[in-house]
Amino acid sequence: MKKAFKSVYIALGLALFTSACTTDSGSQNTTTSYEEKNYAVDADKVSQMSFTASHRTVELVESTDNQIHINYFENDKESYEINVSDNKELTMEAINNKNWKDYIGLDTEKTHRNVKIAVPSDIAGGIKIKTSKGDIIISEMDIAGSIDAATSDGKIEITNVVVDKILKLENKNDDIIISDVNTKGSVDASISNGNILVTNVAVDDTLKLKSKNGNITGTVKGSYDVFSISSKASKGKNNLPKNKGGGSKTLDVSSNNGDINLEFVD
16 A cells, blocks of 8 residues: 555656656746847957856957947847946846746757957057856957956967066966967966967066966067076976066966977067
């Protein structure tokens, strides 16, 4: 008799669970309909900007006019709060109103997780991007200020970019790729569980590269003689001297459980 009641309870529980899943799946279909949106503001109203989100891929490019343009997607569960403060800081932060029921089912469409930001070159205060489980792609830009970009479980790729001040990059569990980048200030890139690849990177001040469980390879613009060098490779090969003085610029490279192989090119 007890076994019969136990079987009834199990069957009833499975029925309720299946019903809940079906209902949630149907409700998810309505809440995952994303709407494409565009935001624009005059660049003279903004001196610095920041973007904060998770599960987003962010693309940063140069604007073709004197406005900042942001292209993004949102629905009633996932949206963004965009503000320009009195001190001319533009902030964009993702707002997530999902509960556990909204995560039932597979989310195969990833277009809505892309955010594209176009900014003019004269933003002097700086641009800060922080995301996770998504890429940060910055290309074809000339920025008067600084760029500070951080992600995890997604790559950072910087191509054909000029930065007047500082380019700071942080990543975990993927790679940092820096190609044809020129900064009048410094480049500071650090990574954990990934590689740093630099190609034709030029600095007027300091190039600092740090890796844990990954290699540091590529080419640095400038002759060997113009750099003071500090390098250390723990549990890895290193083609740079540990210490070298006499240069007007600084090259600071360290790896833990990874190789260092950097060449100097004109």
